[in-house]
Amino acid sequence: MLKPTLFALTSIAALATADMAVAKENEAEISRGAYLATVMDCGGCHVPRGADGAPIEGAGLSGGSIGFEIPGLGIFWPANLTPDDTGLKGWTKKQIVDAVRTGVRPDGRMLSPAMPWPAYAALTDEDAETLATFLQAMPAARTTAFPPAKDGEDAQGPFFRVTLPQ
Ligand code: HEC
Known part of the structure; x- marks a missing residue:
């Protein structure tokens, strides 16, 4: 009688240790x-900012408030990267990795070069997956960022524009 009980206890302990090891990993x-x-500065663009231009504390990478105008393409606001349905909820790890390294969204749209994916193309598989794991583990937050505006469409929010001196 004693033996199976001891065995059961030992296996529970072994399982708990294995779970803890996975959690630690x-x-x-x-x-x-x-x-x-942090070092790739996702937050520099994807964290929303208040009227004073300072990042909004606690908003995480829920989408940038300042868009980027790309002449001939439109204006693009940095998207919500949290696992909310206004963000990356439902994206697989591979879809996130592909968007970051190749600029292709799951719906096939190419991200504008305002998102520096050409620079991120050099990420190793391991680093790209690790980055995606972090994004998927962030708390979900609703975005205040705007959808892209097509070339010639009115901007719905503030954006950066490059102009030449006249
Ligand atoms: C210089 C600004 C900038 C930086 C830095 C930046 N992004 Fe972006 N990102 C953007 C913009 C702008 C878009 C939207 C582009 C578009 O809609 O075509 C975007 C889009 C994305 C998308 C697609 C989301 C969607 O719903 O379409 C992902 C994923 C993404 N960025 C991840 C990242 C990650 C991860 C980092 C850091 C490693 C990062 N970005 C750094 C500007 C930036």
Whole structure:
């Protein structure tokens, strides 16, 4: 009688240790992903800003308030990268990796070069997946960013424009 009980207890302990090891590994991957997002400055564009231009605390990477005009293409606001339905909810890790490295969204649209994916194309598989793991682990937040405006369409919010001196 004693033996099976001991066996059961030992296997529960073994399972708990294995779970803790997986949780630790996940935690380590998420914090390395956060580090990559910081040094690659995702927040420089994807964090919303208040009227004073300062990043809104606690808003995370829920979408930039200042768009980028790309002449001939339109105006593009940095999208919500959190797992909300106004963000990357429903995207697989591979779809996130592809968007970041090749600029192709799951619906086939090419991201405008306002998103510096050509520079991110050099990410290793491991780093790209680690970055995606971090994005998927962020708390979901609704976006205040605008959808892209086509060339010639009125802007719905503030944006950067490059002009030449007249
Ligand atoms: C210089 C500004 C800038 C930086 C830095 C930047 N992004 Fe972006 N990103 C954008 C813009 C602008 C868009 C929207 C482009 C479009 O709609 O064509 C975008 C779109 C995206 C998309 C597509 C989302 C969607 O719903 O279409 C993903 C994914 C993404 N960025 C991830 C990242 C990650 C991860 C980082 C950091 C490693 C990052 N971006 C850094 C500007 C930036």
